[in-house]
Amino acid sequence: MILTEDHVDLATPTGVMRTFRIRPAGVGKYPGVVLFSEIFQVTGPILRTARLVASQGYIVAIPEIFHEFEPLGTALPYTPEGTDKGNRYKIEKELSAYDHDARAVLDHLKGLPECSGRLGAMGICIGGHLSFRCAMHEDVLAAVCFYATDIHKRSLGKGMNDNSLDRIPEIKGELLMIYGKQDPHVPQAGRDLIYRSLTGAGVNFTWHEFNAEHAFIRDEGHRYNAALAQIGYAMAFELFQRKLYAGEHQAAKTGTEARH
Numbered sequence: 189m190i191l192t193e194d195h196v197d198l199a200t201p202t203g204v205m206r207t208f209r210i211r212p213a214g215v216g217k218y219p220g221v222v223l224f225s226e227i228f229q230v231t232g233p234i235l236r237t238a239r240l241v242a243s244q245g246y247i248v249a250i251p252e253i254f255h256e257f258e259p260l261g262t263a264l265p266y267t268p269e270g271t272d273k274g275n276r277y278k279i280e281k282e283l284s285a286y287d288h289d290a291r292a293v294l295d296h297l298k299g300l301p302e303c304s305g306r307l308g309a310m311g312i313c314i315g316g317h318l319s320f321r322c323a324m325h326e327d328v329l330a331a332v333c334f335y336a337t338d339i340h341k342r343s344l345g346k347g348m349n350d351n352s353l354d355r356i357p358e359i360k361g362e363l364l365m366i367y368g369k370q371d372p373h374v375p376q377a378g379r380d381l382i383y384r385s386l387t388g389a390g391v392n393f394t395w396h397e398f399n400a401e402h403a404f405i406r407d408e409g410h411r412y413n414a415a416l417a418q419i420g421y422a423m424a425f426e427l428f429q430r431k432l433y434a435g436e437h438q439a440a441k442t443g444t445e446a447r448h
Contacts, residue, residue: 189212189213189214189242189243189245190212190213190214191210191211191212191213191239191242191243192210192211192212192213193208193209193210194208194209195207195208195209195261196209196296197260198251198292198293198296199292200255200285200288200289200292201285201288202255202256202281202282202285202288202289203255203256204255204260205251205252205255205289205292205293206251206252206255206260206261207249207250207251207252207293207296208230208235208238208249208250209247209248209249209250210235210238210239210241210242210247210248210250211242211246211247211248211302212242212243212245212246212247215302216302217302217303217304218245218246218247218302218303218304219245219246219247219303219304219306219307219308219428219432219433220246220247220248220249220294220297220298220300220303220304220305220306220307220308221241221246221247221248221249221307221308221309221310221428221432222248222249222250222251222290222293222294222297222307222308222309222310222319222322223237223238223241223248223249223250223309223310223311223315224250224251224253224290224309224310224311224312224314224315224316224318224319224322225250225252225253225311225312225314225315226274226312226313226314226315226403226406227253227254227264227271227274227275227277227278227313227314228263228264228265228266228270228271228274229252229253229254229258229262229263229264229274230250230252230263231263231264231266231408232408233406233407233408234250234312235250236407237310237312237405238250240421241310241424241425241428244425244428244429245433246308246428246432247297247300247302247303249293249296249297251289251290251292251293253281253286253289253314253315253318254274254277254278254281255289256281256285257277257280257281258277266408266409274314278314278338278344278345279343279344279345279346279348280346281345281346282345282346283344283345283346283347283350283351285345286318286321286344286345287321287324290309290318290321290322290325291325294307294322294325294327294328298327304432306329306431306432306433306435307327307328307329307432308328308329308330308331308332308361308427308428308431308432309322309323309328309330309331309332310331310332310333310334310424311331311332311333311334311336312334312335312405312406313334313335313336313337313373313402313403314337314338314344315334316333316334316335316336316337317333317336317337317338317339317344317352319331319332319333319336320333320336320339320352320359320363321352321355323359323361323363324355324358324359326358326360328361329361329362329431329432329435330361330362330363330364330427330428330430330431330432331359331361331362331363331364332363332364332366332423332424332427332428333363333364333365333366334366334405334420335366335367335368335371335373335374335402335403335404336365336367336374336382337373337374338350339352339353339374339378339382340353340374340377340378340379340381340382341378353381353382353385356385356386356389356391357389357390357391359389359391361392361431362392362393362394362427362431363386363391363392363393363394364393364394364396364423364424364427365382365383365386365393365394365395365396366396366397366398366420366423367379367396367397367398368397368398368399368400368401368402368404369397369398369399369400370399370400370401371400371401371402372401372402373402374402379397383395394423394427396420396423398413398416398419398420400413400416404416404417405417405420405421
């Protein structure tokens with residue numbers, strides 16, 4: 189599939205947010221997917237993930253999650269300095285700003301003439317948590333969360349006292365939660381808490397734990413596990429196909445039957 193790539197600068201309550209867009213070049217209507225990055229923003233691995241998703245027939249939008257703190261177009265390096273900066277930003281940013289950013293990208297996608305209006309989300313690390321929160325918007329039909337951090341600790345945003353666990357009942361779409369058993373950022377007790385909370389709220393979700401460390405789908409660095417990354421992506425594409433494509437066809441069929 190031939191892809192096109194560009195960016196748009198979206199207005200948010202906390203300033204302009206650069207958002208990268210990768211989408212099929214062919215004429216047609218495509219579902220939209222918000223891709224939330226790691227703390228390093230839009231790096232090479234994130235762009236490659238976006239291209240992989242877009243090549244399956246989706247309009248992918250990648251917002252710069254720390255646009256309040258860095259010049260537009262900045263990607264933090266995968267170094268101790270970059271890690272420290274990203275970890276500092278994630279608890280300096282207001283929790284509400286993360287939600288306003290997500291809403292801005294969702295609205296942008298819905299407003300594109302080539303978007304079908306069916307929306308999903310995907311995120312990695314902190315982005316997994318942001319995808320989780322993005323699923324609290326009722327128009328998000330499916331969300332993929334790769335090793336979402338800080339949900340169990342309630343530590344996202346300024347004050348490190350987020351309400352993601354409390355807001356789980358707001359999730360109406362289907363979730364795919366993927367973790368590594370050897371991930372020190374989300375230990376077994378934390379994973380168990382998230383699982384119980386989702387189950388207790390009656391959320392429609394699928395849960396997978398691999399024998400892998402944190403960042404196992406990032407195709408840079410020693411923790412990359414290509415085989416498991418491929419399985420994880422396949423599960424994500426199955427969910428998106430079923431909820432954003434097949435679901436559209438089912439809705440159309442149901443609407444037709446209702447008129448007879």
